[in-house]
Amino acid sequence: MLVLAVLQRLRFLAVLVFALGAFGEGAQAADAPSRAPLILISIDGFRWDYLNRGVSPNLTALAAGGVRAERMLPSFPSITFPNHYTLVTGLYPDHHGVVANTFEDPAAPGGVFHMSSKDEVWWAGGTPLWDTARSQGIVTATEFWPGSETAIRGVRPDYWDAYNAAKGGDRRVDQVLAWLDLPPAQRPGFITLYFEAVDSGGHLFGPDSPQVNTAIASVDGYIGRLVAGLKARNMPTDIIVVADHGMAAVSRDNTVYLDDLADASAMHVVFTDAVAGIDIPDTPAGRAAEARLLGAHPHLTCWKKGEVPKRLHYGTNPRVPDVVCMADVGWLVESRAEAARHHFPLKGEHGYDNQAPEMGALFIASGPDFKAGAVLPPFPNVDVYPLMAKLLGVKPEPNDGDIAPVQAALAR
Known part of the structure; x- marks a missing residue:
């Protein structure tokens, strides 16, 4: 009887410990602060000083109520696909492998990368933030972003749209808002x-x-639509607006032809x-051609790849x-054969x-996690990745970024 009583007492204590443990876990989850959704917005080609033109009141208001950089430094080469993938991986193009908008790799299917x-x-070569966040329990969505249409190691965003240039900006914004209208368990915590x-x-x-001013004003209107939609939903949201690069004025009259420098x-x-x-x-x-290219030329500098x-x-x-x-800057480098295929003026x-x-x-x-009225000195765009990982509360993948230059943007 004594043994039976002891066993019953032990069972009671085990159940009590389990119940208290379960209650403790539930209380901890209930007390844990919910994170604001994070929306990463890219305005392709929006040079830092376009903000000063007086045609983007919604972006200006976001900057005044939050943080802006004097300018953000793109990664080299300062073109679209390498920099978009850098922003979501924190890796320089040399490390994530999307080294240009068009490049070659004989070991890859087809041998040539196109956009x-x-x-x-x-x-x-890189793990985008939507995959990292998803693997750590955050629902993710992409309303267009280079790489988001590909399952990388079997993972892609929970929700994603194939790029469609004909899909207007209002419809893109409305898709983001529709995702945010989903029930909490299905609602994305990270959106591009x-x-x-x-x-x-x-x-x-x-x-x-x-x-360009008209285009700036048009996109600014889409930003205003998004902000108004978030306010109508009473949904505090962190918003990061970036560009992949700036833009320089050029003329095809200012072209260095490779054929004139070395044997084509x-x-x-x-x-x-x-x-x-x-x-x-x-x-x-x-x-001999390489030696000619590596010589001194007006308006052009060439390096062996290991000497960049x-x-x-x-x-x-x-x-x-x-x-x-x-x-x-302001000049172009082409082959004459390629120049002959151009059918539009490049300005x-x-x-x-x-x-x-x-x-x-x-x-x-x-947003709620950013200071108001702060201005950051120039910093490289690889630093955006660790900033976003911190906002999302996820463990980042190894990356080239450093949160220190952007730490001052955070409210806490």
């Missing part, structure tokens, strides 16, 4: 949103054109525009061509030295 490439192998009109206007008409038959041009990548065959003619200046963080990835050439371009003021990008952050 429509979806195969995982092109993107697997993308607009391309400012970049398109800059290329076609130049950064100082009235058409002895080099393979991989990509051109503000920056060119050239593969060189290991032949006497190839070595360290501050550019570029040239170690196998996908970077043998020779990298960077034009002076604006990017891709130049990422420290050039014309390449500086927009950065604004606003």
Whole structure:
């Protein structure tokens, strides 16, 4: 009887301990503060000083009530796909492997990356934040972002839309708001949103054109629609608005032709525009062509891939061509064969030295977790990733960013 009584007492204590433990876990979860959703917005090609033109009242209000940077430094080359993937991985293009908008990799399917490439192998050099957040229990959604249409190691956002340039900005915003209207368990905690009109206007008409101002005002209206929608829902939300790069005025009259510098038959041009990548065959003619390219040229500087200046963080990835050439701001570098295929006037371009003021990008952050009225000195865009990871409360993947330059943006 004594033994039975002891066993019953032990069972009672075990049940009590379990119940108290369960109650403690429930109380802890109930007391834990809920995090504000985070929306990352990219306005492609929105140069940092466009904010001063007086045509973007909604963005100006976000900056005044939150944080802005004097300018954000894109990664090199300062072009769209490498920088968008840098923003969500915290890795320089040389490390995540999307080294240009178009590049080659013989080991990959098809051998050539284009902006429509979806195969995982092109993107697997980095883990985007939506995958990291999802693996740590946060629902994620992407209303367009390079890489978001690809399942990377079997993971993609919970909700995502295939890029469709014809889908207007109002509809994009309404999709984001519809996701935020979902029940709490299904509601995204991290969302991306993308607009391309400012970049398109800059290329076609130049950064100082009235058409760019019209595009800025149009996108600003979409931002206003989003902010109004959040206010109507009484939903405190952290918003980070970035650009992937700036824009410089150019003319096709200011073009350096690679064919005029070296034997065209002895080099393979991989990509051109503000920056060119050239593969060189290991032949006497190839070595002669390389020596010509590496010489001094007006408005153009070329390096062997392993000798690109360290501050550019570029040239170690196998996908970077043998020779990298960077034009002076306002100039272009092309082959004559490629130039003959152009069918539109180019008035604006990017891709130049990422420290050039014309390449500086927009950065604004606003919401309950940000200070009001703070201005950050210039910082590299790799630092946005650890900032977002902190806001989401997730353990970041290894990255090239540093939260210290942006820590002052946070309210706590």
